[in-house]
Amino acid sequence: MPTETFEFQVEARQLLQLMIHSIYSNKDVFLRELVSNASDALDKLRLEALRDDTLGADVSDLHIEILPDPEARTLTVRDNGIGMSHEEVVRLIGTIANSGTAAFLKELREAGDGATAEGLIGQFGVGFYAGFMVAEEITLLTRRAGEERGTRWTSTGEGTYTIESVDGADAPQGTSVTLRLKPEDAEDRLYDYTSPWKIREIVKRYSDFITWPIRMTPQAPAPAGNDPEDGPGPGGEPGDGSGTADGEAPEAGAVPEPEVLNSMKALWARPRSEVSDDEYHELYKHISHDWKNPLETIRLQAEGTFEYQALLFIPSQAPRDLFQQGHKRGVQLYVKRVFIMDDCEALLPSYLRFVKGVVDAQDLSLNVSREILQQDRQIQLMHRRLAKKVLSTVKEMLTGAPERYASFWQEFGRVLKEGLLGDFENRDAILGVCSFATTHDAEQPTTLAQYVERMGEDQEHIYYLTGESRQAVENSPHMEAFRERGIEVLLLTDPVDEVWVDTVPEFDGKQLRSVAKGDVDLGAGDGDGKESGEDREKRREEYAALLAWMSEHLADQVKEVRLSSRLTVSPACVVSDAGDVTPALQNMYRAMGQ
Ligand code: ADP
Numbered sequence: 001m002p003t004e005t006f007e008f009q010v011e012a013r014q015l016l017q018l019m020i021h022s023i024y025s026n027k028d029v030f031l032r033e034l035v036s037n038a039s040d041a042l043d044k045l046r047l048e049a050l051r052d053d054t055l056g057a058d059v060s061d062l063h064i065e066i067l068p069d070p071e072a073r074t075l076t077v078r079d080n081g082i083g084m085s086h087e088e089v090v091r092l093i094g095t096i097a098n099s100g101t102a103a104f105l106k107e108l109r110e111a112g113d114g115a116t117a118e119g120l121i122g123q124f125g126v127g128f129y130a131g132f133m134v135a136e137e138i139t140l141l142t143r144r145a146g147e148e149r150g151t152r153w154t155s156t157g158e159g160t161y162t163i164e165s166v167d168g169a170d171a172p173q174g175t176s177v178t179l180r181l182k183p184e185d186a187e188d189r190l191y192d193y194t195s196p197w198k199i200r201e202i203v204k205r206y207s208d209f210i211t212w213p214i215r216m217t218p219q220a221p222a223p224a225g226n227d228p229e230d231g232p233g234p235g236g237e238p239g240d241g242s243g244t245a246d247g248e249a250p251e252a253g254a255v256p257e258p259e260v261l262n263s264m265k266a267l268w269a270r271p272r273s274e275v276s277d278d279e280y281h282e283l284y285k286h287i288s289h290d291w292k293n294p295l296e297t298i299r300l301q302a303e304g305t306f307e308y309q310a311l312l313f314i315p316s317q318a319p320r321d322l323f324q325q326g327h328k329r330g331v332q333l334y335v336k337r338v339f340i341m342d343d344c345e346a347l348l349p350s351y352l353r354f355v356k357g358v359v360d361a362q363d364l365s366l367n368v369s370r371e372i373l374q375q376d377r378q379i380q381l382m383h384r385r386l387a388k389k390v391l392s393t394v395k396e397m398l399t400g401a402p403e404r405y406a407s408f409w410q411e412f413g414r415v416l417k418e419g420l421l422g423d424f425e426n427r428d429a430i431l432g433v434c435s436f437a438t439t440h441d442a443e444q445p446t447t448l449a450q451y452v453e454r455m456g457e458d459q460e461h462i463y464y465l466t467g468e469s470r471q472a473v474e475n476s477p478h479m480e481a482f483r484e485r486g487i488e489v490l491l492l493t494d495p496v497d498e499v500w501v502d503t504v505p506e507f508d509g510k511q512l513r514s515v516a517k518g519d520v521d522l523g524a525g526d527g528d529g530k531e532s533g534e535d536r537e538k539r540r541e542e543y544a545a546l547l548a549w550m551s552e553h554l555a556d557q558v559k560e561v562r563l564s565s566r567l568t569v570s571p572a573c574v575v576s577d578a579g580d581v582t583p584a585l586q587n588m589y590r591a592m593g594q
């Protein structure tokens with residue numbers, strides 16, 4: 001088959017331009033991305049082979065190989081994992097399917113300057129394309145497990161790429177990615193990506209926990225003298241004895257022994273004191289494909305009859321598609337250190353779908369399916385325990401690290417509030433970590449506990465008003481009497497607020513009351529008794545004729561017209577009965593077709 005030339009999709013081209021001109025200062029991460037992809041490919045193959053015994057794949061020695069060639073100035077990362085079909089190469093490598101990346105590019109176009117671009121790359125990550133930060137050309141050779149023919153993809157990242165079909169004999173199962181390193185970096189020790197010690201260091205730093213062996217086969221040793229690479233390298237023998245073949249220079253002329261660079265130790269199984277924050281963060285990045293550090297790391301070790309370990313992360317930023325259907329959840333399930341599935345929805349409730357991480361259970365079958373998981377009692381217990389643990393971590397942030405909590409709430413508050421609708425068991429815990437905009441402070445949101453703390457002696461209820469925006473809510477005539485009397489009102493403007501307020505009866509013994517519903521009796525119940533019963537009676541008589549006239553003319557529109565003490569400036573306002581749905585909720589139901 002001839003070599004075909006394709007054009008990169010527009011978005012891909014823009015991204016590649018950024019990579020080629022390398023606006024991201026930490027180029028080393030390209031290797032992390034390639035290793036991460038290789039590791040995913042090995043996970044996928046293992047699973048597919050387990051499910052399909054006709055696959056005909058070789059799974060006897062799954063591993064990742066790094067092959068530096070200082071002479072040719074190339075670096076190859078190879079795996080014998082699942083590989084890609086011809087169609088997959090075009091779809092996965094030539095276009096940008098990831099919605100996050102598309103959003104990234106949009107922001108980038110709008111921002112325009114380099115500093116922002118770097119920040120944005122750090123947020124979104126660019127995966128495979130990161131290779132173009134260090135390479136002037138990339139060749140990817142791949143054969144999907146079970147398929148006869150392979151595919152070679154080559155590009156300099158400038159607009160086009162070529163694809164050609166290759167004989168199976170020339171394309172081993174899996175994928176190899178060869179970078180022809182940029183000549184301009186040749187003299188720079190910082191970018192010496194064919195140096196074994198540099199590679200050791202990068203792998204150790206970013207990919208140590210990868211569960212597959214990452215082997216490096218250095219080029220045949222220099223013909224004479226000592227191995228020049230054994231000098232300054234920090235990577236050779238880490239203190240924990242990672243069981244790697246170490247840096248002994250092989251005899252001249254001997255075939256170089258591959259060296260295993262990573263310890264392959266599951267971070268979640270190691271004691272907290274032995275693992276650095278950086279190591280946790282790198283695991284997070286591998287799992288989440290995020291380039292930023294997580295906001296919070298959560299560890300949980302359950303012992304006893306159903307043993308499991310969990311390592312969960314709260315990202316520092318919400319993904320763009322958090323509220324879209326089909327959003328992937330980020331918790332991976334392992335069984336006894338073996339990866340079983342991504343995106344395991346049985347492990348956490350949907351309102352915690354932003355949490356990423358790993359759960360490793362000791363006593364599940366390797367063949368466990370999603371359906372079985374949903375029904376498994378042990379998994380249900382685990383689900384409850386993990387949910388509580390995440391909520392208690394948020395609580396700790398709230399009390400111990402208010403700024404971190406504030407940024408958490410900004411990103412994930414809207415999702416978390418969904419839990420108020422369905423998770424009755426944790427409702428109080430969720431309410432306890434919610435915060436809301438309030439008339440008390442124009443900038444700082446308040447928790448319900450803080451609201452209750454500020455309540456006046458004879459204020460009985462917690463007041464709120466829902467609406468579309470803070471401004472709309474604040475300008476509502478319903479607010480007038482409350483403003484006048486200095487009573488704090490919560491300003492609830494997320495769509496989900498409309499719904500949960502009706503299902504949550506109280507907090508700390510105080511009812512939640514909408515200021516737009518029913519006859520808010522500020523006079524008697526809440527106290528300042530501006531108007532005595534007598535005065536009110538008198539006013540009612542005074543206005544009787546007007547009220548009767550209005551009632552008659554508005555009979556089709558309203559249930560009742562009555563005198564109110566809630567207004568100070570506006571002449572009239574429409575209120576709902578206490579049990580009615582609010583206008584905004586009516587709109588929402590209508591939108592949902594009900
Ligand atoms: P991401 O890993 O976040 O999906 P990448 O740009 O790193 O994004 O990779 C894009 C896709 O290309 C991967 O999702 C995967 O399907 C495919 N891919 C990349 N590298 C490999 C590999 N070594 N083996 C098999 N598939 C790969």
Ligand code: MG
Nearest residue numbers: 036037127128
């Ligand atoms: Mg990737």
